[in-house]
Structure formats: C-alpha cells, structure tokens
Amino acid sequence: MQKNYTPPQQLPSILRSLESCKSMEDLKQIHSIILKTKHFQTQLVWTKFISFCALSPSACTKAKALREGEGIHCYSVKTGVLSDVYVKNTLMRLYAVCGLCHAVKKLFEGSAQRDLVSWTTLIQAYANMDLPEEAVRVFLEMGETELRADEMTMVIVLSACSKLKDLNLGRKLHWYMSDNKVNLDVFVGNALVDMYLKCGDVDFACKVFKEMPEKNVVSWNSLIAGLTHQGKCKEALNVFRRMQSEGVKPDNVTLVGVLNSCANLGVLELGEWVHSYIGRNPIKPDGFIGNALVDMYAKCGRIDQAFEVFKNMKKRDVFSYTSMIVGLAMNGQGEKALQFFSEMSMVGVKPNGVTFIGVLSACSHVGLVEEGKRHFKEISSLYKIEPQMEHYGCMVDIFGRAGLIAEALEFVRIMPIEPDAFVWGSLLGACKTYGRVELAETIMKKLIEVEPDKDGAYVVMSNIYSSANRQKDAIQIRKTMKQRKMKKIPGCSVIELNGVIHEFRRGDKSHLRTKEIYSMLDEVMNRLTVEGFMTKTSDVSVDLVHVEKAQSLCQHSERLAIAFGLISTKSRTPLRIIKNLRVCSDCHCVTKFISRVYQREIIVRDRNRFHHFIDGSCSCNDFW
C-alpha cells in the first residue's frame, strides 16, 4: 500500500472525476485511468471507487456494478490491495448491496483483520437479504471477540430483531446497549421504537420515544406506523395530532401511516383531509401514498373516490389492484371486483395471496360458486401460490352461503391444513342461515375446540336455537357462557363527526349526549311499531318490539351510534358507522327501517363487509 506516495495536489482530480461520473462509460474510463496511473492507486482512491460502484444506482445497475466489483476484486488480490481493511470492507459492502451474502461471508472469513465495520457489513448483508436470524447469529458471534457494537451496528441488529418479533432478544439488545455505552442517538432511538412496536411492547416503545433526546420525522413515523400495525389506530392518530401541534412536517411515510389508521378505523373525514393535504403540498399521489389513498377510500365505503385515485395513478401495482378488489368485494360489488381482477391479469400485474382473498370473498358475497371454485384452483395451478387458511375459509364461506352444506363439509374434510376458527365459524354461520340445528351442534364443538376462550360459537349457537324456537336451549347456552366466564368481545361502533371520533359500546351511557341519544332511540322504536315495520320482516323473532323495549338498557352499539348521528347532523346527511363485530339480523332490520323512515343513507362497515342502507333496503340483499 502506498499511502503517502501521491502528490497531494493531483489526488483530488480523480476523486472529482468520480464525483461527476454519470455513466458506466465514465466509470470504466476512470477505472482505466486509475489502473494506468500508479500514484492514483491508493487506499483512498480504491475505497472511493468501489464505494461508488456499490452505491450509485444512477451510474450503473447492480449487475454492472458487480462485474466491475469482481474485476476490482481480482486486481486487489493480485496487487495485495485487498489486505487493506478499508478496501476489503468496501468490497464486502458492494457484494452486500448486490445481495451476495455468500461472497460477503467469504471475504469476511478470508480476512486476517476484521474490524467493527467488517462485522457490521456482514450483519447488514444478512439482514438485507431477509435473513434476520443469521444477522443476529453473527452479532452474537461478534460478542465472543473483543469488539463491541457501536450505534450503527445496533441499528442494524435492532432492525433484524424487529423482523424476528423477538421481544426477549430485543430487551437483551437494549441491555447490551447500556452495558456498552451505546448512545441513544436519533437512529438508535428510532430503531428501538420500531423494535419495541414490532415486538408488541407498545408501552415501552412510547417510553423510549418520550425519552429520546433528539427526534426527527422518522421517529414520529416509526411510532405512527408501528401503532397502526399493532391495531392502535386511535393512538396513532393522536400521535399524528401531537406531531402537528409540535410543528413537525409530515412526509409521505407519515401520511401512509395516517391513511392506514383512517382505513382501519373507517374515519373518512381525516382521510379526506390527508388527501387534500397531499394536493396542497408537493407530494405525488402515487406509489405508497396512492395505494394507501385507494385503500382508505375503499375501506371507508367511498369506492367511487377509491377508483378516482386509482385511475389517476401513473403506475398501478399489485397493491393498487388488490385494494380495489378487496374494497369492491367488501362493498358488495363482486362482479366489478372480478372485472378488476381480469384487467389486472391483462395488464400483466401478478396477483398474490391477498388478491385472491379479495377475489374469493367477492365470489362469496355475490354467491358465485363456480367462479369461486375456478379461481381457487388457479391459485396453485396457474399462479403457483400455496393457498393459505384464509383461502380455504373463503371457499367454505362460498359453499356455506350458497346452501351447499355437504360440499362445504367435504371441502373441510379434505383440506390439507387443520381448519381454524374462521373456517368452523363460516360453517356455523351457514347452519344458522339454513336452519341446520343438529349439524350446528357438532360444528360448535369443533369451534370451541380451536377457540376455547372466545364467545363466538356460543353466541351464534344461542341465536340458532332462538330462530328454531328452542328458547330453553338458547337460555342454557347463555348460562353456560356465564358459568365459564367467557371472554366476550364487546360490540363497539364508531362514528366520526367533524373530525371527532365518537365510540359507543353496547349499552354505553358515557357519552355527553346520552339522554338525547336514548330518547331518540325510543322515538325510533315507537315509530317502528307505528309503521308496522315488524310485520314485513320474517326473519326476526315475532316479539322484536316487545323484547327491544325490555332490553332498552342494553342497546347494540350501532344503534347508539346511529341515534347519535340522527340527532347531530342535518337531515339527509349520510351516516357512516364502523362496527367491530358483524351486524346482527335485528339491527340490520332496524337500520333498514331507519333509512326509509328518516330518509337517511346509512353506511355500516361491519367486521366483514359494508352495508349500504338506502330507503329501506340494504346493498347486501340481506345476505351477509
């Protein structure tokens, strides 16, 4: 190595050439100049040169960089330049960027001198190739040497740990950091917040976030996206509001996180605000943002707006199409969903597993049995995707809803994976729709086996007994639930008014306008009687009105939300309700009634799909 050989005034010229290098030709030329000019052949120049090959996607593709790198590699071996740790680490980096873990490992293992950067580069190579276990293994191996990780190493190891979702490991890494005096700089802090969230420790993530001495937009993004991912969408939106009030400017990543939370919660107003914010700021509604907008509108029941964004996007990928397909399916527009699916194949966008969940649920909602069967077959035969539990569940649903109970049972019998609660639940639902009480009893037992501590099976079974006029059995089931202290998933409905999210639980009395809400409900039920609505509904038990009055203290959450919507908005304003469970048939009836008598469009998103109630009927055609 000829470190101090170069006359200092000549050295910057080649470095300047490197910086202004714009094409592969330039790079090759520079390479040959270096090879011809002995005094250029220094550690610094080689390091810069290789680094340039590795890191400049404008100048060359990975494959070209790789070829160049291999040339340098041979040359370095011949001349002995490779014995220099800087050159070697940079070459390792080049291979890492090209995804060649094996080459990185080989260089690393053949190296007599390994510093922290060598270890970190190897760890990074594994982490980037989606081999987080290997990355962590190498990190632990480094612990057996005298080297200790610094901030940069920790960031990479923490992000590998996030991928593994291993909270125990994450905690150990955190301890390692305090033992080895790794600073909580903004990168490390962000990686820690992300790690705790992905590993499911929301409280600790918030604690780290709070204690970070320096924050940037990525810190906020990590928290918002992480909370959204953990299903803490309301919290995520609160963090966004705090971010706004602290004057931190959101970027694309922030807005994608916010839109996802809006989609999950079904809060259209804030979603629309984000859309207008994008319009007012230099953010293109494309890629991640475009897809998140499509998804938000679709999940908020505005499929028209979803399509508007979709068609204006420059590039539509599998995410854009899948959002539309899933959205259309949820909104009961199964045929259109299938049209999007065929368009997608025509323009050459390859579907994935989630796309097929959308396709099959579209078939299920519309009752297209043969289409569903054909698409299910194609998942593996044509698209080489292994069907997952959700796909089997959809098929059972398709058969069950169409009343093909025998087919559904046979499908479950021969499916290659053990059926889960969703599959048994679908079957149980079918038994309810088609009055198969005895079969329901068998299936309920299966459902309880796979989901012993949830109430779903009991609730449906008790409803099945009720509809079959077996009140005694229904009451018995309710008793059993009480005895076994079943975990009940509380029904919860949300309505957004002027940007404020109002949440109602069953029988909720915590709202500021509770009195008005309940008197509105009374009025609704009285009008129901007067209009004789009950006589028009065959699927609801005869003394619905009587029972409702008796149970006036424990109203279902969506009725509270609707009543609140009626008293808080101008006449004819559509009401949008999001419910965490499925709508029960009683509430479905009552909502149809309200939509007619009060002339309100009511859009309810339940756990599975949308119900658009207009003038006494529902878009699901009472089939859900």
Added chain:
DNA sequence: GTAGGGTTAG
C-alpha cells in the same frame, strides 16, 4: 480526507 445506520401498503 476513506468503509457500516432507522420509518411506508393490500
């Protein structure tokens, strides 16, 4: 003066 860093979708 040289090499290694965090967040985003269905």
